[in-house]
Amino acid sequence: MSADFIYAPFFRARREEAKVFTGFDFGDNMIPGIEIFRGPVAKPRRKKKGMEQQQELLQINASGIPFEKLYLPTLGRIKSKKIFVDIPVHMERRGTSKEVTAFLSAVAYQREIRTAYMLKLAPLSKKIIPVISTYYKLGEPGSIKKQEVDLRGTFARLAFRTFLDTFDQDMCVVRELAREGDYLILDLKENLSTPSQPEIADIIEALKDFDKCPVIILRSVICKTITNLSLTSGAPVERIDNSLMSNYKQFHATGFGDYAGIKKDDLVKSGGNKNTKPSPGFIIYDPIGDTYFGFRGSDKRTWSDFEDVIVPEVLNSSMASNMALSPRNYLAEANQGWTLLKKIHDKSEKGKNAGKFKRISMEHYIFCLKTKINSGDFS
Numbered sequence: 268m269s270a271d272f273i274y275a276p277f278f279r280a281r282r283e284e285a286k287v288f289t290g291f292d293f294g295d296n297m298i299p300g301i302e303i304f305r306g307p308v309a310k311p312r313r314k315k316k317g318m319e320q321q322q323e324l325l326q327i328n329a330s331g332i333p334f335e336k337l338y339l340p341t342l343g344r345i346k347s348k349k350i351f352v353d354i355p356v357h358m359e360r361r362g363t364s365k366e367v368t369a370f371l372s373a374v375a376y377q378r379e380i381r382t383a384y385m386l387k388l389a390p391l392s393k394k395i396i397p398v399i400s401t402y403y404k405l406g407e408p409g410s411i412k413k414q415e416v417d418l419r420g421t422f423a424r425l426a427f428r429t430f431l432d433t434f435d436q437d438m439c440v441v442r443e444l445a446r447e448g449d450y451l452i453l454d455l456k457e458n459l460s461t462p463s464q465p466e467i468a469d470i471i472e473a474l475k476d477f478d479k480c481p482v483i484i485l486r487s488v489i490c491k492t493i494t495n496l497s498l499t500s501g502a503p504v505e506r507i508d509n510s511l512m513s514n515y516k517q518f519h520a521t522g523f524g525d526y527a528g529i530k531k532d533d534l535v536k537s538g539g540n541k542n543t544k545p546s547p548g549f550i551i552y553d554p555i556g557d558t559y560f561g562f563r564g565s566d567k568r569t570w571s572d573f574e575d576v577i578v579p580e581v582l583n584s585s586m587a588s589n590m591a592l593s594p595r596n597y598l599a600e601a602n603q604g605w606t607l608l609k610k611i612h613d614k615s616e617k618g619k620n621a622g623k624f625k626r627i628s629m630e631h632y633i634f635c636l637k638t639k640i641n642s643g644d645f646s
Contacts, residue, residue, distance in 0.1 A: 274526030293347035300351035308373035335387040426450040445479035458569040481521035485530040494532035495548020498561030528632025554635040570619040604630030
């Protein structure tokens with residue numbers, strides 16, 4: 268089995284991130300992953316007065332849009348030959364919004380319903396690669412095999428997503444089911460990818476003779492404990508470990524994946540205490556040193572800090588200067604994230620929006636990764 272290098276940036280299916288994954292040309296060596304965590308759910312419904320309530324799988328969500336009509340147009344616009352699509356079984360519903368909690372409970376955590384939703388994406392079956400994960404922790408053994416049987420006839424390829432705590436049992440099944448066109452995604456979450464760690468070393472040994480399909484090592488590079496208030500403006504964020512980019516081959520893997528330059532958040536409920544001050548901050552990738560730089564707002568902590576403090580500091584930073592001097596042209600106009608920063612600086616674009624700055628980080632990061640790929644860094 269031979270395969271070229273693969274980079275897999277994972278996104279959440281929400282507004283600002285959708286602007287990134289529908290507007291970027293991923294080329295031949297990137298396979299974006301889209302995590303869907305909201306949509307129509309099953310609700311109790313009475314057919315006639317006095318009759319017992321029955322669960323019925325509704326075809327529409329609160330906005331009146333069927334699941335397939337909600338997502339097929341968006342997925343179809345992605346400029347990539349392949350797309351990983353996951354309805355995350357592993358996602359925690361605790362603390363999330365009511366809409367996310369309802370979808371996870373009624374769809375993601377119910378294997379048969381989740382599979383039915385995946386099958387609604389069949390019109391893009393040659394492009395979409397459904398992601399399968401175990402339901403063992405939800406009390407259903409043999410779930411990987413059941414999903415493989417239900418999806419194999421419709422989709423050209425499948426992906427098996429496994430984790431450190433389920434790897435051993437998952438691999439017993441994946442070794443039997445995986446085919447050459449499939450993918451194995453090992454999700455390390457926030458765990459370090461240090462090959463010398465005993466647990467990691469055992470996995471590396473287990474993958475040594477696995478040749479059924481390409482292996483991708485996925486990791487959330489920016490851990491949740493890094494906060495905007497902890498950042499030192501204009502300085503590298505020392506607690507970010509980006510070593511997977513250089514050591515993924517030690518896993519006998521074809522490539523690596525991450526969350527496209529941003530922190531994988533918990534989709535917590537919006538709102539909160541209205542009296543709490545915002546904490547404007549920004550983390551951006553430096554392709555020259557393969558690290559990340561942090562920037563934070565003023566002590567006044569207002570939303571205008573994004574425009575008045577952070578943007579000027581980023582554009583005038585040593586990181587920006589080094590990128591500008593690089594022959595690889597990391598700051599080309601095609602870098603939509605950097606272009607957006609300059610527009611905010613020129614007042615032609617509004618910037619008092621934390622979500623927009625996540626989008627900037629992602630746009631910049633995947634452009635830099637594509638530049639590195641095209642330059643042969645991962646050959």
